[in-house]
Amino acid sequence: MNNVQQYKTHCRPKLTELLQALKLDKTYSRAEGNYLQTDSGEKILDLVGGFGCTILGHNHPEVVAEAISALAQGVAINAQGSIRKESAQLAQRLSELTGSQRGYCVNFSNSGAESIEAAIKHAYKVQFDKVRREYERLTRVLNDLYYKIEREQLEVEFPGDNKDLIDFRDDLDEYNLAQFELFQNNPVMIAFKGAFHGKTSSALKVTFNKSYREAFEGLSAIQPAYVDIHRPEQIAEIVDEQISTFYYPVLIGTRVELRPVRMTRVIAMILEVILGEGGIRPVPDDTLSYLVELKSKQHLPLIIDEIQTGCGRTGSIFGYHDTPLAEIEPEYIALSKALGGGISKIGATLIHRNIYDDDFGILHTSTFAEDDLSARVASKTLGILTRDDNAMLKRVRDKSAYLLDRLHTLQERYPTLIKNVRGRGLMLGVELTSLPDRSSPFFRASGKQGVLSLLVASYLLEYHNTRILAPLTTMLKGNPGKSRLSILRIQPPATISREEIDRFVDGLHEVLEIIENNNEYCLIAHLLGEPVTDDERKNSRHVPVRWPVVEEKGHIDSRVGFIVHPTTLDKLVEYYFPSFHHYEWQAEHLENWWNLISRFLEPVHVKSTYIKSNDFTIENNLVFVPYMPDYITQQKNHSLTQEVQGAGQNTGRRHHRAGTGG
Ligand code: F0G
Secondary structure, three states, X not given: OOHHHHHHHHOOHHHHHHHHHOOOXXXXXXXXXXXXXXXXXXXXXXXXXXXXXXXXXXXXXHHHHHHHHHHHOOOOOOOOOOOOHHHHHHXXXXXXXXXXXXXXXXXXXXXXXXXXXXXXXXXXXXXXXXXXXXXXXXXXXXXXXXXXXXXXXXXXXXXXXXXXXXXXXXXXXXXXXXXXXXXXXXXXXXXXXXXXXXXXXXXXXXXXXXXXXXXXXXXXXOEEEEEOXXXXXXXXXXXXXXXXXXXXXXXXXXXXXXXXXXXXXXXXXXXXOEEOOOXXXXXXXXXXXXXXXXXXXXXXXXEEEOOOOOOOOOOOOOHHHHOXXXXXXXXXXXXXXXXXXXXXXXXXXXEEOOOOOOOHHHHOOOOOOOOHHHHHHHHHHXXXXXXXXXXXHHHHHHHHHHHHHHHHXXXXXXXXXXXXXXXXXXXXXXXXXXXXXXXXXXXXXXXXXXXXXXXXXXXHHHHHOEEOEOOHHHHOOOOOOOOOOOEEEEOOXXXXXXXXXXXHHHHHHHHHHHHHOOOHHHHHHHHHOOOOOHHHHHOOOOOOOOOOOOOOOOOOOEEXXXXXXXXXXXXXXXXXXXXXXXXXXXXXXXXXHHHHHHHHOOOEEXXXXXXXXXXXXXXXXXXXXXXXXXXXHHOOOOOHXXXXXXXXXXXXXXXXXXXXXX
8 A cells, every 4th residue: 555545544535535636645755944845856845834834944954953952962851740941931931022011821732722722721711710709609698688588587578579588599599500500501702704723622613614613513612603804893792792690689678679790701702813724814903903992891801813823924923913902912822833843743822910820730731731842942943033133034024025026916917816915924815716707617616616726736736846725624515505715825934035936926827827718628637647738838728618607687587497417528528628629638537537526526506597488587597516427326325415405505696596496
C-alpha cells in the first residue's frame, strides 16, 4: 500500500477522495522557508501556511535551533505539578504585549480549540458562580421570611393564588430552582454568523457552519446566538432577552410581595476580528465600536479569538489592537497557530486578572500543557516577531501592501470574476463572484458550490507549483441550495519575496483568463490526465456559452420541475464541458474523473421554460443531478433521495421547490 492508499484506508477516506479528484493529493516530506517539498523533490510555494501557522515560514532556522538546543540541553518536558519557568516567562511576556495595566493570567494548552474551550469554561464558571450565589442568597431570604412568619404566627396575604405559607415557599423555591437550572443547562454565547472557533464540543457550538455542528449539537449545553457582523444591535437585544428572572419575597405591612432579580444567561461573546474560515471577512469597525460602547453600559465578557489573526498574521501581535477594540481590555484572548513558530503545538488563553478565578488553574489542566519545549519555542517566536522595533511585523505590512495592490489590479482587470479582495496583513482573501450569466454552466455551478476555488488551487499547484486553499468549509457538501463562498485563502509567510508574490499573482491571472474564456478544458485537463500545451493554457481560446442563465419571468401561475441526470457522456459534455469539442481527449478519462468529483457536487437548476395558455403561465424547471448512471447504480447505501430532495432547493430560484406544483 502506498501512502495515499494508507491514508485513504486508515485515516480520512472521503477527504482523500476529494484530494485525489482535485490532484491535491501530494505528500510533502520536507518544508523550508516559503516552500514545501514533495517526495519527488518538487518545491511548492506555500501560501496556505498551515492555515496561518507559518508566519515565519516553515522551519525557521532560529526557531528550529531553539528547539534543537532545548532538546540537546535535556529540557524538562514532563514536570507537571511544578513551577514551570518557561511558561511563566512566556505568560508574562504575553500579558505585557497586551499593554494591559493589571495584566492577564495565561492558561496554556495544545491547540486552538482547546484555548477556546478554556475561555468558554472560565466564562461559564464566572457567571455560574454569580448566579448560584444569587440563587442561594434569595433562597435564604425566602427561608428567613418563612421562619419569621411561622415563628411569629403572622397573618399575611401571599401573592398570586397561594393561600398557604408552605405552598408559597415551595412554589417560589421550585420556580427559582427552575430559573437556576435554566441558566445552568442553557448558557448562551453570542457569536458572529460565519464564525469558526474550533471543533471540540463547546467550541463547535459557536462555530457557525451548520454542517460541522449539526451531528454534535447535543454534546454541549451552550446555546449559541449568532449575529450578523453588520447588525451589532442584535447583540444588545440578545443580552436583554436571555435572562433568568428570580423572585424574592418582601413583607410590606401584612402583604408578601415579590421582587425580581434579573440575571443574564449570556456568559460571553466570542469573536474573530477577521473571520477566517468564514471567508477572510474583517468585522466592520462600526460593529466593533458598537461593542466597545455596549461594554461600557452592559456586562458582556468578550473572548477575542486571535488564533488565526494573532502573532503577526495581521501585522500585529494582537489583531484587535488595530481595531476600535484596542480601547478596551478584553476579558479573554485566545492564541495558538503561529504562537508555536510553525513547529510547536501550543495554545494560550489570556484571562484578565479582573475576572480570573483562582481555582481555574487547578480545575483546568492538561498533561502536555506548559511543557518547557513549546514554551521556549513560543518565546523565541515572539522574540523574532518583535525584535528590532517590530521589524518582522512591519515586513508583514509591507508585503501585504504589495500583494493587495497586485490583487486589486487583477480585480480591476476581471471585475466580473473577482467580487472582493480583502483582509489585513498576510491574511487575505479573494472572493470570486457567482459568475456572470454568460459563463460556463460548469464554472457557475462549481462557483456556487465553492468547488471552483479548489479547481483554481489545483491549477496553480499543477502548473505554478503554488499552493493555496479555500476555507475548509467549502470542502463540505451540505446545506443544499445555499451558496458556498468561492474564496481563495492567501496566507503567505512574512518572508515571501516580491518575485514570489508576482509568480502567484501571474498564475492567478492565467487561471482567471481561462475562466473568463469559459474554457473548462484548460482548467481541468490535468485532472483527467489529458495533455494541454503551455500555449493552449496561456492563450486559452474563448468558448461561447450555449446555456446562459434564463431570465426569470415576472408573473407565473404555476411551477413544475423535472429532475434529470446525464445519461451519456455526450450529454454531460454538451451541458457542462462544451469547450471539450475543441480538443482531443479520451471519453474514459472524463468519465472516471466525473465519477470522482460529482459526488462532491450538488444538483443545479439548468433551465426554465414557460408555457402560456390563455392567461395561464406555467414555469417548467429542469434540475440537473450530476451523477452518471454507473455511479447511481453503485450507490447502494447512499441516500440519493436526500440529494434529489436537495435538488429542489438548488434551483437558484427563491421560494421554489422542483418537483412540486407552484
Ligand atoms: N479559532 C480560529 C479563528 C481558527 O481559525 C481555528 C482553526 C481555531 C480556532 C481552531 O484551532 O484547529 O488548532 O483547534 N482554524 C483552521 C482554519 C482549521 O482552517 O482556519 P485548532
